[in-house]
Amino acid sequence: MALSVAKCPSSSAAARLAPGHSPLRWSTLLRPFPRHVLAGSVAIPSSKNWNLGVACKQEVGTVPVSSPKEAASKNVEIGGSLGLSSEEYRDVIGPNSSEREPTVSITVVGASGDLAKKKIFPALFALYYEDCLPKHFTIFGYARSKMTDAELRTMVSKTLTCRIDKRENCNEKMEQFLQRCFYHSGQYESEENFADLDKELKEHEGGRLSNRLFYLSIPPNIFIDVVKSASKSASSKNGWTRVIVEKPFGRDSESSAALTRGLKQYLDEDQIFRIDHYLGKELVENLSILRFSNLVFEPLWSRQYIRNVQLIFSEDFGTEGRGGYFDNYGIIRDIMQNHLLQILALFAMETPVSLDAEDIRNEKVKVLRSMKPLQLENVVIGQYKSHTKGGVAYPGYTDDKTVPKGSLTPTFAAAALFIDNARWDGVPFLMKAGKALETRRTEIRVQFRHVPGNLYKRSFGTDLDRATNELVIRVQPNEAIYLKINNKIPGLGMRLDRSNLNLLYASRYSKEIPDAYERLLLDAIEGERRLFIRSDELDAAWELFTPLLKELEEKKIAPELYPYGSCGPAGAHYLAANYNVRWGDTASDA
Ligand SMILES: NC(=O)C1=CN([C@@H]2O[C@H](COP(=O)(O)OP(=O)(O)OC[C@H]3O[C@@H](n4cnc5c(N)ncnc54)[C@H](OP(=O)(O)O)[C@@H]3O)[C@@H](O)[C@H]2O)C=CC1
Ligand SMILES: O=C1O[C@H](COP(=O)(O)O)[C@@H](O)[C@H](O)[C@H]1O
Numbered sequence: 001m002a003l004s005v006a007k008c009p010s011s012s013a014a015a016r017l018a019p020g021h022s023p024l025r026w027s028t029l030l031r032p033f034p035r036h037v038l039a040g041s042v043a044i045p046s047s048k049n050w051n052l053g054v055a056c057k058q059e060v061g062t063v064p065v066s067s068p069k070e071a072a073s074k075n076v077e078i079g080g081s082l083g084l085s086s087e088e089y090r091d092v093i094g095p096n097s098s099e100r101e102p103t104v105s106i107t108v109v110g111a112s113g114d115l116a117k118k119k120i121f122p123a124l125f126a127l128y129y130e131d132c133l134p135k136h137f138t139i140f141g142y143a144r145s146k147m148t149d150a151e152l153r154t155m156v157s158k159t160l161t162c163r164i165d166k167r168e169n170c171n172e173k174m175e176q177f178l179q180r181c182f183y184h185s186g187q188y189e190s191e192e193n194f195a196d197l198d199k200e201l202k203e204h205e206g207g208r209l210s211n212r213l214f215y216l217s218i219p220p221n222i223f224i225d226v227v228k229s230a231s232k233s234a235s236s237k238n239g240w241t242r243v244i245v246e247k248p249f250g251r252d253s254e255s256s257a258a259l260t261r262g263l264k265q266y267l268d269e270d271q272i273f274r275i276d277h278y279l280g281k282e283l284v285e286n287l288s289i290l291r292f293s294n295l296v297f298e299p300l301w302s303r304q305y306i307r308n309v310q311l312i313f314s315e316d317f318g319t320e321g322r323g324g325y326f327d328n329y330g331i332i333r334d335i336m337q338n339h340l341l342q343i344l345a346l347f348a349m350e351t352p353v354s355l356d357a358e359d360i361r362n363e364k365v366k367v368l369r370s371m372k373p374l375q376l377e378n379v380v381i382g383q384y385k386s387h388t389k390g391g392v393a394y395p396g397y398t399d400d401k402t403v404p405k406g407s408l409t410p411t412f413a414a415a416a417l418f419i420d421n422a423r424w425d426g427v428p429f430l431m432k433a434g435k436a437l438e439t440r441r442t443e444i445r446v447q448f449r450h451v452p453g454n455l456y457k458r459s460f461g462t463d464l465d466r467a468t469n470e471l472v473i474r475v476q477p478n479e480a481i482y483l484k485i486n487n488k489i490p491g492l493g494m495r496l497d498r499s500n501l502n503l504l505y506a507s508r509y510s511k512e513i514p515d516a517y518e519r520l521l522l523d524a525i526e527g528e529r530r531l532f533i534r535s536d537e538l539d540a541a542w543e544l545f546t547p548l549l550k551e552l553e554e555k556k557i558a559p560e561l562y563p564y565g566s567c568g569p570a571g572a573h574y575l576a577a578n579y580n581v582r583w584g585d586t587a588s589d590a
Pocket of ligand 1: 114116144145216218247
């Protein structure tokens with residue numbers, strides 16, 4: 001019996017249960033079959049998505065089980081549905097299977113840093129809390145700072161939170177989690193120090209099959225040093241070794257290619273997990289479901305019905321504390337070339353052959369390669385300046401001590417991009433990204449064409465744009481999908497109104513939405529590459545932006561100043577107007 005696949009919810013049950021058995025709790029059953037259970041025991045093509053099916057001897061109920069072995073002992077049959085021969089299946093659950101249960105060691109390199117504290121450790125705890133981590137796991141922090149295990153635990157404990165919808169046993173779970181966190185101090189380029197880490201990892205792995213995940217939460221100039229030392233001295237000898245690489249992946253085509261070459265000296269492409277955390281956001285994940293599983297959307301998804309697409313990122317705070325990093329990159333590299341472009345590629349791709357990572361990434365890369373490199377005339381840049389509001393003085397970008405005086409680095413950019421293919425010919429994809437703006441939000445806005453020969457056009461007055469349908473996917477905050485439609489105001493007259501058909505996640509679902517890092521860490525542990533960037537995608541992304549970035553820097557183009565907390569430079573409106581577009585987020589009924 002084929003079952004649908006879901007991510008480790010401990011809630012819904014899946015396997016069919018023989019009579020008399022009470023439900024067990026194990027979450028991984030609902031995931032694509034956990035490769036960590038199988039790896040090393042039987043040969044399984046790593047790229048294959050296992051659609052876990054469960055057949056039953058006597059079908060009377062549903063229950064998750066904790067492992068193939070447990071399934072067998074509970075009279076639940078899974079071997080056949082996994083496509084394993086009976087010998088292979090026996091091999092998985094056979095004698096001494098507990099020694100064969102693999103371990104996963106997760107080493108957070110740069111554990112003393114901001115991202116590790118803010119995102120990575122909390123995400124790992126959330127996975128642990130949700131029973132999504134494998135049974136045998138250990139977490140190591142690695143950095144140069146001197147710290148004991150206890151000090152690391154104290155540091156980590158300050159940033160852990162309990163889910164708002166599930167607080168039971170939270171403190172207990174936190175304590176258990178912290179007991180599995182350790183720290184190793186070392187230099188990033190030292191093979192010796194990584195060899196010492198290897199010894200410690202081995203002690204914790206206790207002779208089991210060892211899988212190792214390294215999360216590079218460090219500045220990019222030391223990526224290669226770490227990958228070299230870790231791969232030479234601390235990679236797994238009998239399981240997989242994977243490396244999550246944080247952005248920035250270079251600052252232009254050449255530096256990105258050099259980074260990829262450097263990484264590939266020590267790693268295969270399928271060991272490299274380039275993270276773009278926007279791909280792990282719930283509503284970005286939902287984009288393909290919205291389009292490909294709703295008949296009302298997919299037929300409209302082209303130049304025939306869509307007038308323009310807007311990808312909007314705004315933050316209501318500046319670069320506070322990150323000016324040193326930011327000034328070397330700017331908003332185009334920080335947000336547009338990666339987060340917004342990835343969303344665009346997902347939005348615009350053709351239907352992939354399957355949900356397999358390679359099929360999806362093949363389609364995304366085709367979109368990127370069909371796009372025209374950005375032209376200077378299609379871009380507006382801005383930089384925030386100080387502003388006093390309600391008696392509070394907000395600093396300008398260059399007031400930050402870590403930013404060089406007179407810096408021309410853009411903290412805001414708007415751009416018009418085009419995809420040269422049959423589906424999207426002539427449709428502007430407008431991007432807008434900025435820091436220190438009025439609001440914090442990320443949205444995808446799809447503005448549809450006017451209704452031809454609209455019977456009601458008189459009721460809309462002269463501004464027909466106001467009557468077009470708009471689909472808004474609000475990625476954050478207050479996740480929502482809403483569609484602006486026209487309707488009649490109830491009553492005897494004929495007055496039209498614009499209303500929202502609104503799926504507001506907080507009203508529809510009581511469950512808290514997981515942080516993007518949770519999904520991505522879990523995927524990396526499972527070897528699911530769909531949400532990570534392949535090197536050809538990265539090359540194509542840089543090809544689009546590199547000529548523009550060079551021109552901006554060579555010509556020293558001055559950004560338009562905008563006040564901290566405003567809605568950004570006016571130039572963004574002129575840019576949109578060139579393409580007959582109005583930014584949807586600035587409308588009165590946004
Ligand atoms: N912070 C964030 O919100 C985000 C960060 N990123 C990316 O994630 C990575 C980590 O970010 P973040 O934690 O903010 O970075 P940090 O600047 O906090 O650096 C992380 C750790 O790396 C070590 N380190 C810092 N600078 C150097 C250096 N010049 N040479 C050697 N080691 C150094 C320090 O550890 P020690 O001195 O103990 O060795 C530090 O604690 C970066 O690539 C960043 O671009 C991506 C998205 C968001
Ligand atoms: O990658 C980055 O993302 C953050 C915004 O992420 P979010 O998940 O909080 O929306 C941004 O602030 C940062 O500058 C950038 O490097």
